[in-house]
Amino acid sequence: MSGRSKGLRSKSRKKLTKHPRQRGLSPVSRAVQDLPVGTKVSIIIDPGVVKGQPHHRYHGRTGVVTERRGRAYVVDVRDGGSIKRIISRPEHLRVVEA
Numbered sequence: 445m446s447g448r449s450k451g452l453r454s455k456s457r458k459k460l461t462k463h464p465r466q467r468g469l470s471p472v473s474r475a476v477q478d479l480p481v482g483t484k485v486s487i488i489i490d491p492g493v494v495k496g497q498p499h500h501r502y503h504g505r506t507g508v509v510t511e512r513r514g515r516a517y518v519v520d521v522r523d524g525g526s527i528k529r530i531i532s533r534p535e536h537l538r539v540v541e542a
Contacts, residue, residue, distance in 0.1 A: 456500040460491040468492075470535060477534050479517055483509045485537040487519065487530065496533025506540060 453460060470492050479485060489503045496516055507521035507530065517537060519530045 453500065459500050459503050460489065462491055475533075475535050477537075477539075479509050479512075479534060479537065479539070481509055481511060484540040485509055485517075485519060486540050487521070487532060487536060488538050490535045493533070493535040496531075497536055498530045498532040502528070502530055509537075 470490050474490070475493075484506065485508070486506050487498055487502050487504065489497055489500060498519075502521055502523075505521045505523075507519040509517050510520050510529070511518045513531060516531050516533050519532060519537070521528050521530050
Protein backbone atom coordinates (compact mmCIF):
# COMPACT_ATOMS: atom_id res chain seq x y z
CA MET A 445 0.00 0.00 0.00
CA SER A 446 1.23 3.44 -0.81
CA GLY A 447 1.03 6.31 1.65
CA ARG A 448 -1.54 9.07 1.57
CA SER A 449 -0.83 11.96 -0.79
CA LYS A 450 -0.08 15.24 0.97
CA GLY A 451 -0.20 17.59 -2.00
CA LEU A 452 -0.92 21.32 -2.12
CA ARG A 453 -4.69 20.83 -2.39
CA SER A 454 -5.05 18.12 0.25
CA LYS A 455 -7.69 18.59 2.98
CA SER A 456 -9.38 21.32 0.96
CA ARG A 457 -12.37 19.56 -0.63
CA LYS A 458 -15.02 21.77 0.99
CA LYS A 459 -13.00 24.94 0.47
CA LEU A 460 -12.21 24.35 -3.21
CA THR A 461 -15.68 23.37 -4.45
CA LYS A 462 -18.38 25.70 -5.73
CA HIS A 463 -21.95 25.59 -4.50
CA PRO A 464 -24.37 24.18 -7.11
CA ARG A 465 -25.88 27.55 -8.08
CA GLN A 466 -22.49 29.22 -8.46
CA ARG A 467 -21.07 26.60 -10.85
CA GLY A 468 -19.88 27.62 -14.28
CA LEU A 469 -17.77 30.50 -15.50
CA SER A 470 -16.84 33.31 -13.16
CA PRO A 471 -17.59 36.91 -14.17
CA VAL A 472 -14.90 38.47 -16.35
CA SER A 473 -15.07 41.72 -14.37
CA ARG A 474 -13.43 39.97 -11.42
CA ALA A 475 -10.48 38.88 -13.58
CA VAL A 476 -9.79 42.34 -15.01
CA GLN A 477 -10.35 44.39 -11.84
CA ASP A 478 -7.64 46.93 -11.03
CA LEU A 479 -6.49 47.05 -7.41
CA PRO A 480 -4.36 50.08 -6.50
CA VAL A 481 -1.62 49.75 -3.88
CA GLY A 482 -3.02 50.12 -0.37
CA THR A 483 -6.39 48.53 -1.17
CA LYS A 484 -7.77 46.28 1.57
CA VAL A 485 -8.75 42.93 0.05
CA SER A 486 -10.13 39.63 1.21
CA ILE A 487 -8.66 36.39 -0.19
CA ILE A 488 -11.54 34.23 -1.43
CA ILE A 489 -10.29 31.40 -3.65
CA ASP A 490 -12.29 30.89 -6.85
CA PRO A 491 -12.09 27.11 -7.48
CA GLY A 492 -13.02 27.55 -11.15
CA VAL A 493 -9.69 29.33 -11.81
CA VAL A 494 -6.72 27.18 -10.85
CA LYS A 495 -4.03 29.56 -12.06
CA GLY A 496 -2.78 32.08 -9.54
CA GLN A 497 -4.47 30.53 -6.53
CA PRO A 498 -2.93 31.29 -3.14
CA HIS A 499 -2.52 28.48 -0.62
CA HIS A 500 -5.87 27.41 0.82
CA ARG A 501 -4.56 28.22 4.31
CA TYR A 502 -5.14 31.91 3.52
CA HIS A 503 -8.72 31.50 2.25
CA GLY A 504 -10.91 34.07 4.01
CA ARG A 505 -8.01 36.18 5.29
CA THR A 506 -7.85 39.94 4.83
CA GLY A 507 -4.75 41.84 3.73
CA VAL A 508 -3.41 44.93 1.99
CA VAL A 509 -2.19 45.07 -1.64
CA THR A 510 1.48 46.12 -1.62
CA GLU A 511 2.50 45.75 -5.28
CA ARG A 512 1.54 44.43 -8.67
CA ARG A 513 3.61 41.61 -10.12
CA GLY A 514 2.70 40.82 -13.72
CA ARG A 515 -1.02 39.98 -13.71
CA ALA A 516 -0.91 39.08 -10.03
CA TYR A 517 -0.88 41.15 -6.85
CA VAL A 518 1.24 40.83 -3.73
CA VAL A 519 -0.90 40.97 -0.59
CA ASP A 520 0.46 41.33 2.96
CA VAL A 521 -1.50 39.13 5.39
CA ARG A 522 -0.99 38.89 9.15
CA ASP A 523 -0.40 35.29 10.24
CA GLY A 524 0.01 35.14 13.99
CA GLY A 525 2.84 37.50 14.88
CA SER A 526 4.34 37.70 11.39
CA ILE A 527 3.32 39.17 8.04
CA LYS A 528 3.18 36.85 5.04
CA ARG A 529 3.38 38.03 1.42
CA ILE A 530 0.80 36.23 -0.70
CA ILE A 531 1.00 36.30 -4.50
CA SER A 532 -2.45 35.94 -6.02
CA ARG A 533 -4.30 36.74 -9.20
CA PRO A 534 -7.26 39.18 -9.01
CA GLU A 535 -9.84 36.40 -9.51
CA HIS A 536 -9.16 35.31 -5.94
CA LEU A 537 -9.27 38.80 -4.38
CA ARG A 538 -12.34 40.80 -3.32
CA VAL A 539 -12.25 44.45 -2.26
CA VAL A 540 -13.30 45.00 1.35
CA GLU A 541 -15.66 47.95 1.82
CA ALA A 542 -14.55 49.84 4.90
